[in-house]
Amino acid sequence: MAENNQIIFDVQHLEKAFGDHQVLKDINFSIQSGEIVSLIGSSGSGKSTLLRCLNLLEVPTGGDILYHGQSILAPGFDLNKFRAKVGMVFQQFNLFKNMDVLHNCTVGQVKILGRSQKEAEEIALTNLEKVGMAPYRNARPRHLSGGQQQRVAIARALSMDPELLLFDEPTSALDPEMVGEVLETMAELAREGLTMIIVTHEMAFARDVSSRVAFMNEGVILEMGSADQVINHPQHERTREFLGRYLGK
Numbered sequence: 001m002a003e004n005n006q007i008i009f010d011v012q013h014l015e016k017a018f019g020d021h022q023v024l025k026d027i028n029f030s031i032q033s034g035e036i037v038s039l040i041g042s043s044g045s046g047k048s049t050l051l052r053c054l055n056l057l058e059v060p061t062g063g064d065i066l067y068h069g070q071s072i073l074a075p076g077f078d079l080n081k082f083r084a085k086v087g088m089v090f091q092q093f094n095l096f097k098n099m100d101v102l103h104n105c106t107v108g109q110v111k112i113l114g115r116s117q118k119e120a121e122e123i124a125l126t127n128l129e130k131v132g133m134a135p136y137r138n139a140r141p142r143h144l145s146g147g148q149q150q151r152v153a154i155a156r157a158l159s160m161d162p163e164l165l166l167f168d169e170p171t172s173a174l175d176p177e178m179v180g181e182v183l184e185t186m187a188e189l190a191r192e193g194l195t196m197i198i199v200t201h202e203m204a205f206a207r208d209v210s211s212r213v214a215f216m217n218e219g220v221i222l223e224m225g226s227a228d229q230v231i232n233h234p235q236h237e238r239t240r241e242f243l244g245r246y247l248g249k
Contacts, residue, residue, distance in 0.1 A: 006033040008068065008164055008195060009054065015062030016049055023049045025219045027063070031164070031197060036190050038206035038227070039199045041216035042242060047199040050216070051166050054197065055086050084112050087157035088166045091173045093149040095141040095156075101128065102137040105156045113160065120159070127155040131185050147178030151185055164195040171202060203246040207231045215239045 007030050014027035024046050031037055039047040052058040054065060056072060056079060065072050072082060095104050105124035109115045115123070128134040131151040141149055150170055157165055167186065171179040183205050190196065190209045200206055206213055206227060213230040215223040215238075223230055223239050231247075234240045 006068075007031070008033055010066040010069070011054075011063070012066065013063035014050070014053060014060055014065065016046075016053055016058060017061045023219050024053070024060075027221060029214065029221065029224060031195065033163075033195055034193050035211040036196045036198065036209055038210040038213045039197065039216060040201070040203065040206055040213060040230075040242075041222075045216040046219040047216050048168050051088075051168050051197065051199050054166060055083055055088055057088075080112060084108075084160050085163045086166065087160055087162035087164070088168065089150070089153050089157050089170050091169045093141070093146070093153045093173075095149055095153060097141050100138050100140055101133060101144075101152050104141070104152060105159045108156065109159055123161075124155065124159050127158040128152070130158070130188075131155045132181075145178060146174045147181045150174065150178075150182045154182075154185055154189075158189075162194075164197070165189070167196060167198040167200070169199050169201065171200070201246070203231060203243065215242065217242075 009031040011027055011029050014024055015022070016024040027050060039050065041047055049058055053060050060073065067082060071077065096107070099107065102121060102124055105128060106117065106120035109120035109123060110117060125134055125137065128137060131154050133148060133151050133155060136144060136148065144152065170186070171182050174182065179202070183202060187209050210227040212224060213227050214221045215230055217238050223234060223236050230239065231243060234243060
């Protein structure tokens, strides 16, 4: 069980500015193996920027991010190896349009992890099965619904054997009736113990699956605690106001 208390990420005094605009201000938190942490808050509060800093799609302007105790900002840090272990699922799926579903899930395995095509296909099919998309292995992304594309994107990320998955508002580009199928896929991953950091506006989902919830406001983490603490018993007036709009409190 000691393995499960391992700190994967330790974020220390993280800052991010775009020109004169300070988007993240003195962010501090850590993530342990097996945790599901949801980042909630209004649009523009810094949630997606924080997520993108965690795998250096955005480079912080201050502070540090330690991955298993090693700074990801240090010179010579192996970013490709790191990104294979810290997968990301985007709002807009980002599937390769010219490849079928199966190839979308094998190309990274072959190019980055050095797996054989046969091994990559076996792993991809296992993960497509897990998200209910194995029957569509030969389909091109344009023939799939948004919910199906997002489930393929999740299978692709899983096929890299990530230690942790980052989800950036994975349901925000979906029609309402497709949101449930993606959330159910994510809930299943949570039940299996995958470590996840999720930027989401789906409050009921955050409440039901999260180990911890962080409420962000104007670039700071205003409140962080268990899902029950933050969503059912928020301490800050700003948190209460935000949740009132989503949960009708």
